[in-house]
Amino acid sequence: xxxxxxxxxxxxxxxxxxxxxxxxxxxxxxxxxKLRLIFPxxxxxxxxxxxxxxxxxxxxxxxxxxxxxxPTPANIxxxxxxxxxxxxxLLENPRIQHIELREYVRxxxxxxxxxxxxxxxxxxxxxxxxxLNGYLTGYLILAxxxxxxxxxxxxxxxxxxxxxxxxxVRNSLDFEExxxxxxxxxxxxxxxxxxxxxxxxxPLFRAIADELGRxxxxxxxxxxxxxxxxxxxxxxxxxxxxxxDEPESKLVALDPNRHQGQHQEDVDAMYRxxxxxxxxxxxxxxxxxxxxxxxxxxxxxAYDEHHVRAMLIVPIWQRADSAAVLLLxxxxxxxxxxxxxxxxxxLVPQVALALENLFAFEQIxxxxxxxxxxxxxxxxxxxxxxxxxxxxxxxxxxxxxxRQRIAQVAGTDATVLITGETGTGKEVVARALHQASPRAxxxxxxxxxxxxxxxxxxxxxxxxxxxxxxxxxERRIGKFELADxxxxxxxxxxxxxxxxxAKLLRVLQEKEFERLGGNRVLHTDARVLAATxxxxxxxxxxxxFRADLYYRLNVFPIHLLPLRERPQDIxxxxxxxxxxLSKRFARPARPIRxxxxxxxxxxxxxxxxxxxxxxxxxxxxxxxxxxxxxxGFAAAGRLLTLPPSQAGPEAPAPPAPAEAASDAPIKTLxxxxxxxxxxxxxxxxxxxxxxxxxxxxxxxxxxxxxARMKKLGIRRTVVAG
Numbered sequence: 001x002x003x004x005x006x007x008x009x010x011x012x013x014x015x016x017x018x019x020x021x022x023x024x025x026x027x028x029x030x031x032x033x034k035l036r037l038i039f040p041x042x043x044x045x046x047x048x049x050x051x052x053x054x055x056x057x058x059x060x061x062x063x064x065x066x067x068x069x070x071p072t073p074a075n076i077x078x079x080x081x082x083x084x085x086x087x088x089x090l091l092e093n094p095r096i097q098h099i100e101l102r103e104y105v106r107x108x109x110x111x112x113x114x115x116x117x118x119x120x121x122x123x124x125x126x127x128x129x130x131x132l133n134g135y136l137t138g139y140l141i142l143a144x145x146x147x148x149x150x151x152x153x154x155x156x157x158x159x160x161x162x163x164x165x166x167x168x169v170r171n172s173l174d175f176e177e178x179x180x181x182x183x184x185x186x187x188x189x190x191x192x193x194x195x196x197x198x199x200x201x202x203p204l205f206r207a208i209a210d211e212l213g214r215x216x217x218x219x220x221x222x223x224x225x226x227x228x229x230x231x232x233x234x235x236x237x238x239x240x241x242x243x244x245d246e247p248e249s250k251l252v253a254l255d256p257n258r259h260q261g262q263h264q265e266d267v268d269a270m271y272r273x274x275x276x277x278x279x280x281x282x283x284x285x286x287x288x289x290x291x292x293x294x295x296x297x298x299x300x301x302a303y304d305e306h307h308v309r310a311m312l313i314v315p316i317w318q319r320a321d322s323a324a325v326l327l328l329x330x331x332x333x334x335x336x337x338x339x340x341x342x343x344x345x346x347l348v349p350q351v352a353l354a355l356e357n358l359f360a361f362e363q364i365x366x367x368x369x370x371x372x373x374x375x376x377x378x379x380x381x382x383x384x385x386x387x388x389x390x391x392x393x394x395x396x397x398x399x400x401x402x403r404q405r406i407a408q409v410a411g412t413d414a415t416v417l418i419t420g421e422t423g424t425g426k427e428v429v430a431r432a433l434h435q436a437s438p439r440a441x442x443x444x445x446x447x448x449x450x451x452x453x454x455x456x457x458x459x460x461x462x463x464x465x466x467x468x469x470x471x472x473x474e475r476r477i478g479k480f481e482l483a484d485x486x487x488x489x490x491x492x493x494x495x496x497x498x499x500x501x502a503k504l505l506r507v508l509q510e511k512e513f514e515r516l517g518g519n520r521v522l523h524t525d526a527r528v529l530a531a532t533x534x535x536x537x538x539x540x541x542x543x544x545f546r547a548d549l550y551y552r553l554n555v556f557p558i559h560l561l562p563l564r565e566r567p568q569d570i571x572x573x574x575x576x577x578x579x580x581l582s583k584r585f586a587r588p589a590r591p592i593r594x595x596x597x598x599x600x601x602x603x604x605x606x607x608x609x610x611x612x613x614x615x616x617x618x619x620x621x622x623x624x625x626x627x628x629x630x631x632g633f634a635a636a637g638r639l640l641t642l643p644p645s646q647a648g649p650e651a652p653a654p655p656a657p658a659e660a661a662s663d664a665p666i667k668t669l670x671x672x673x674x675x676x677x678x679x680x681x682x683x684x685x686x687x688x689x690x691x692x693x694x695x696x697x698x699x700x701x702x703x704x705x706x707a708r709m710k711k712l713g714i715r716r717t718v719v720a721g
Contacts, residue, residue: 010034010157014164024060024172031165032062039154041142042066043122047087048130048138048169055079056087058113059138059169065145066120079338085111087139090127094136096155098148099125121145128158130166140165180343183215188350199361208351212328216340220306220329224278225355226322278325279318283341285310286333302329310335314344316352324355366477391428391435393576394569398561402429409556410436415508417553418531420560422701423610426531429558430489439527442486445479450492458500459516468517478515480507483526493553494534494545501546508552528553533701563605563612564669570601573609577616578628587620590628599630604673606708607699614699674712677705681714 046060128140209221293303302308316324463478539545680694689702
């Protein structure tokens with residue numbers, strides 16, 4: 001039995017250990033060894049209470065004679081309710097009590113700790129209340145296999161030792177809290193530093209995962225952000241296992257949204273089912289997580305594919321326009337504790353700030369690129385002469401009908417297909433449609449589908465990622481991304497290759513696409529206007545154009561008649577171009593002779609408005625006298641020679657013939673058109689297409705020229721001969 005002297009020595013040693021040792025495990029192992037020198041026991045435990053005496057927690061446990069001992073339960077740091085447990089009896093009379101477990105097991109048959117002790121052979125417990133400053137804080141527990149024998153002096157010594165243990169527990173808890181706060185501050189600082197320097201999603205997610213992994217062990221990390229009104233929901237998931245040859249975390253598909261074969265609609269439905277679960281913090285482990293896997297497909301995917309058995313769910317924010325949630329997962333049923341949940345919740349403000357900065361960086365980069373590219377279009381708009389509010393020049397009934405069609409469709413988001421011969425003003429109609437629409441404040445983005453090689457059109461339309469192909473040294477956003485919120489005009493859409501027609505159809509139907517070389521689905525709210533000089537019905541029948549794309553484009557057609565079928569518009573167009581071109585070239589505005597105007601009105605204009613503009617440009621440049629000079633254009637009311645600008649660099653300038661008599665015979669429009677085409681073919685030795693072909697001279701599509709030649713009975717062999 002202990003003596004007063006040994007009691008004092010023991011208490012002195014315990015006091016010294018409590019004052020100098022901060023490591024919890026080391027300190028309580030010393031306490032257990034010192035106690036064992038005086039009191040025989042087979043298991044020692046320390047159970048603590050919360051301030052309200054409503055919950056209990058096993059703070060420390062040590063076995064002596066039991067070998068091998070049962071493993072410490074995963075919830076050693078978890079507070080559980082006192083109500084319904086044997087502890088509620090102890091609180092009724094908080095004094096030293098000697099308990100025979102059989103009696104308590106009968107009364108609390110479902111109390112697992114007592115069942116576990118019985119399996120180990122423990123039959124008796126001595127419960128010593130711990131008090132600090134007069135308040136009950138827990139119990140010191142000494143369990144034995146054989147009945148203990150304690151004298152009154154032994155109990156007094158136990159009470160003194162327990163009071164020191166209470167101080168040790170309080171100090172350990174304070175040290176843990178200080179260490180946890182210091183750890184949190186360090187982690188908060190690291191995450192803050194990361195968000196100041198990292199501007200891309202994947203590196204940021206990886207940095208957050210690395211920092212979290214220093215304080216909360218886990219195997220999988222994920223962040224999911226869903227924005228209202230958008231189909232996109234992005235995730236950053238990382239596998240946090242670190243083999244020796246791979247020191248960094250690696251992004252993997254913990255989430256079904258990244259699993260091949262999963263459609264976006266299916267993923268959205270899965271997350272709508274689990275939506276309520278993601279709105280509040282939660283720790284789900286063991287059987288709890290298994291039940292979630294049975295109930296929710298998203299959790300079942302993680303359970304089956306990645307063998308997840310425990311998950312932490314921590315909302316980052318819940319707003320009217322968006323929601324963000326952080327997920328940590330582990331294949332171990334006891335992978336997380338409530339302390340883990342508390343630690344992660346304390347870091348949510350830093351994670352939220354990191355995400356907000358990420359979104360800001362992405363928005364800045366997007367706007368920067370958009371503003372830079374819109375600048376080109378705005379300059380083009382400024383430099384484009386538009387005397388009328390809609391840019392359409394003319395008074396013909398056909399043009400009035402076009403204006404009416406524009407007014408009908410401008411206020412909607414319907415796709416418009418503008419058809420007509422080359423040079424009839426399809427781009428002007430597209431611009432008028434855009435300016436009359438609610439999207440007029442954003443850019444009208446234009447792309448000529450016939451002006452780029454087939455291998456570059458996809459990059460122009462949808463953009464590309466860095467390294468997507470040889471020469472892709474940086475990321476580039478495409479025209480659809482640039483036109484988000486505005487209008488995109490696809491000129492010569494009939495020239496698109498068949499494989500790109502399928503991708504364009506997806507954009508029209510789903511409003512989504514991927515950059516070339518990327519796997520992230522992007523969304524666009526761009527209104528589509530398309531134009532072509534081809535007869536798309538014929539192209540569909542010939543198998544050169546997809547029928548489904550044609551029907552999707554041809555929602556609201558607008559057809560432009562050729563200039564020869566609306567001669568009322570020639571005079572207004574001439575007056576408009578004379579004013580604007582004279583000002584641009586810094587030349588005086590010269591009048592037109594009546595005979596020249598008559599010739600302009602009589603000419604069939606196979607190149608339509610574009611050809612008229614080019615003819616007037618040349619006339620303004622070469623004119624020196626009081627009148628506007630058209631060279632050989634107006635001689636005898638017909639085209640005798642091509643303007644030098646259309647004849648090619650090697651063709652000599654033709655002499656200006658004398659003005660024809662006013663009573664010279666006037667050819668029919670068909671005759672004039674035939675003579676005009678024959679003159680161009682003679683200059684090109686019968687060549688129709690190519691850089692040196694007649695189509696270039698006439699500023700007309702080669703296929704259109706071939707159709708005209710067939711209609712007029714012109715054969716290249718005759719011309720070449």
